Amino acid sequence: MVDIKYYHDLAQQKHQEHEKFLATLRKKKPKHLDKIVKETHQEIFDVVDCTKCANCCKDLGPLFTEADIERIAKAFRMHLGHFEDAYLRVDEDGDKVFKCMPCPFLGSDNLCTIYPIRPKACREFPHTDRKKIYQINHLTIQNTLYCPAAYLFVERLKEKLGY
Template sequence: MDLERYHQLALQKQKEHRKFLAGLKKKPPKNLDRLSQEIHVEVFEEIDCIQCANCCRHLGPLLTEADITRISKTFRMKLSAFEEAFLRVDEDGDKVFQSMPCPFIGEDNLCSIYDVRPKACREFPHTDRKKIYQINHLTIQNTLICPAAYLFVEKLQERLK
C-alpha cells in the first residue's frame, strides 16, 4: 500500500473535501446515514488495515479510564503501574501513550491488545458513524493518515454528485 501516495492525494483534495463536507452539514441528504454505512463497508473491503497500520504509528488515541482499567487488567498490572509504564497526560489533559508508534503494535502490524484496545482505536476512522457531517474536522484530518478515510470521502462525494 502506497501510504505516501494517499497522503499526497489527501493533501491535494483537502480544500475540495472540506467544501464538500461543509455542504453536507448545511443540507444533509436524507439517505446520508445509510449511504455512509454502505460506503464504509465497501471501503474496508478494499483497504486492509493490517497492511497499513498508519494510525497505530502516527495517531495516539485518547485512553478513557475504562480503556486503562481494561488494558491494565489484561497485563495484570495496577492502574498506576500501567499508567507510569505506558501513558502521559497531553496538553489537553487527556491520557495518551507516552510515544508513538503505539507500544502494542508489532513488526507485523498486528495489535497485541486488539481484543481490549482503546475505544478510540475501535472506532477509528469514524466513517461508520451516523451524522458524519458532525465530525467534518476530524474526517478531514483522518484522510491525511488513513487511506480508508480518504477513499470514504471520495466515494461519498462521487455518489452524492
C-alpha cells in the same frame, strides 16, 4: 504495503475540496445520509486491509478513556498507576495518550497485540461508519491525512452524492 505518502499527498491536495464537500453535508443533510455512509464505509473496508498499512498505529495515538485504561491494565494484571506510568502521558489538551509512537502494542506484522481489549478510539477509527458524520467533519478531514481508507471513503462518498 500501502503507499502512505501517496495518500497523504492526495489528501493534502484535496483538503479544501474535502472541507467544502463535508460542509455541504452539514448544511444540506442529504436524505438517507446515514445509510449511504454505512454502505460506503463497508465498501471501502471490503477492499482495504488495515494490516497492510497500520499508519494510525504508527503515527496517531488513541485517546485513552478511563474504561480503556482499566480494561487494559486489568488484562496486564497491572495497577492503574503502573500502567499509566509505563505507557501514557497527559497531552496539552489534558487527554491521556501514549508516551511515544508507534503504539507499543503494534506487532512487527502490523497486528495489534491487544486487539480484543484495544482502546475505544482504536475500535472506532477512522470513524467513517458514524451516524451524523457531518458532526465530525474536522476529524474526518484530519483522518484523511493519515488513513488511506478515510481518504477513499470521502472520495467515494463524494461520487455517490454527486459532488
